Amino acid sequence: MKDPDLVIIGDTLLDRDVEGAVSRIAPDAPAPVLDESSARERPGGAGLAAMLAAADGREVALVTAIATDAAGVRLTELLTAAGVQVYALPLPGSTPEKVRLRASGQVLLRLDRGGEPQAPGDAPAAALELIRSAPAVLVSDYGRGMARHPEIRAALAESKAPLVWDPHPNGPVPVPDARLVTPNLAEVCKLSGDAGGGSALTVAQRAGHQLRQRWRAAAVVVTCGGDGAILCHSGSTPLAVAAPATVDGDTCGAGDRFATAAALALADGALVSEAVQTAVEEATAYVAAGGVTAALSVDKSDAASAGRIGAEQAGRLAAEVKARGGTVVATGGCFDLLHIGHLATLRAARALGDCLIVCLNSDSSVRDLKGPGRPLNNETDRGRLLAALDCVDAVVIFDEPTPEAVLTWLRPDVWVKGGDYADGGPDLPEAELVKHWGGQTVIVPYVDGRSTTRTIAAARSGGK
Structure with missing residues (x-):
């Protein structure tokens, strides 16, 4: 994994669209019968924002809360398969889901699952450091707790990066000094308490300036759907950005497309006014092209994700083993030149459970x-x-010095390291993290005298 261009923070949901046709009424109730023809799953909420940014070819990291149920595992699979770096906080309870029943392009019914929001658990240190050092940050708030997490908010306050905040009526106020806050017209009325009298321009200007001052934000942009956006900044005159074209289509995710485009533009050094113009153009093009289905229709899988190598494979394996009550074991390292010491460690680790997943340092991490x-x-x-x-049952490659980010979503039952950490050696950097989900850290012995460094030295000296 490379350093991210954008760090997205927020609540992630699992969206499921069920497509079908209605040709009859149920005999036992006055309700249409949907004959299902297809079903599609995708990340929603902040997860959709991350997917859209990754679809642009950008490096994206997502800090979110994910439950350990089947829907949470599926979310992780979808995100990692798309190239999103996932830093997961534990989420009590169930993964929130939104199921849309659709016919002829129209939503007949939406079924929400997951119950009332529950506060996410502790944030991994790697996620907090990522926020502090990010080149740009987007908070995609869906009102389920990530945006009010005290550790996350403290890290955001320390960050010097441009911050875009996409608010939710049920969420907290943005942290002070956000570069840009992006409510839509309905949200800005609800958040400000404005009754909405007057034209869209009048309401957006009045309520937007009120919220900008209340939130101590540099700017508030009020999105108005097909009418473009109104930017309220420190001056008294707002900037009205019209949509480049009038388009019809599915607007699901258009707000996420707007917010990610604005955040990426700011990351690239654009002025706020320039970022808003870019975001209006991108959101319009997104709807015109067919919305979320078209935006995420490209299959980004490649040969490296086949077989037993890849985050998606590792996540699926872990979920399957846990579902049948088994024990997931993981270990990590560079494994530059495989030797008998490595083999002994791997076999010892595999004997501790029902599968072994190896977290492998990437080339840049090894360097x-x-x-x-x-x-x-x-x-x-x-x-x-x-x-x-x-x-070895699966391999997942990571780019950081330690595999903390991978472990936050893999959540093995047992984490194994070699014997150089025994007998008073250095503390295992991942041990505290593994404790968060009730996992255990174990040290297994090395084979004496076997190491990659020693093997390389012997080869270079001619075996002397």
Whole structure:
């Protein structure tokens, strides 16, 4: 994984669209019968914003809360398969779901699952550091608790990056000094208490300026659907940005498209006024092209995700093992030159549970840890060799010095490290993290005298 262009924070839901046709009324109730023809799942909420940014070819990290149920596992699969870096906080209860029953392009009924929002658990240190060092941040608030998390808000207050805040009527106020807040016209009326008298321009200007001052934000842009947007800044005269064309279509996700486009433009150095113009153009084009279905229709999978290598495969395996009451074991390392010491460690780890997932340092991560001469073998080759071992069930590659980000969503029952951490050695950096979901950290012995560094040194000295 590369450093992200944008860090998105917010509540993620699982959206499911069920398409079908209605040709009759149910015999036992005055209700239409939908004959299902297809069903499609996708991340919703902040997860959709992350997917849209990733679809632009940008590096995106998502800090969100994910439950350990089947819907949460599916969310992680969808996000990681799209290239989104997921930093997960534990979410008590069930994953929120929105199921839309559709016919001829129209929504007949929406079914919401997941119950009342519950406060997410502690934020991983890696996620907080990511927020503090981000080049740009988007808070995509869907009113379920991420935006009011005290650790998250403290990290946002310390960040120097441009901050875009997409608010929700049930969410908290933005942190002070947000570069841009992006409510729509209905939201700005509800959040400000404005009765909405007058034209859209009058209401947007009046309520937008009120909220900008109340929130201590640099600017508030009120989105008005097909009519464009009204930017309220420190001056008394608002900037009215018209949509470049009048379009009809599914507007689901248009607000997320607007907010991500604005945040990415600010990350690239645009002025707020320029970012708003870009966002209006992108949101209009998004609706004109067919909305969320068209935007996420490109299959980004490649050969590297096949077999047992990849975040999607690792997440699915972990979910399947946990569902049948099994124990998920994970270990990590560079595994640059596989030797008997590695094999002994991997077999010992596999014996502790029902599957073994190897978290493998990427090439850039190995260089940072070992120096410019390493790795000797690239991450693709190292992953394939590991996946070919009978004691390894899946491999997931990570880019950081330690696999904390991967562990936040993989959540193994047992985390295994080699014997150099025993006998008073350094503390395991991941041990505290694993405790958060009730996991256990275990050290297994190394084979004496076997190490990659020693093997490389011996080869370079001619075996002397």
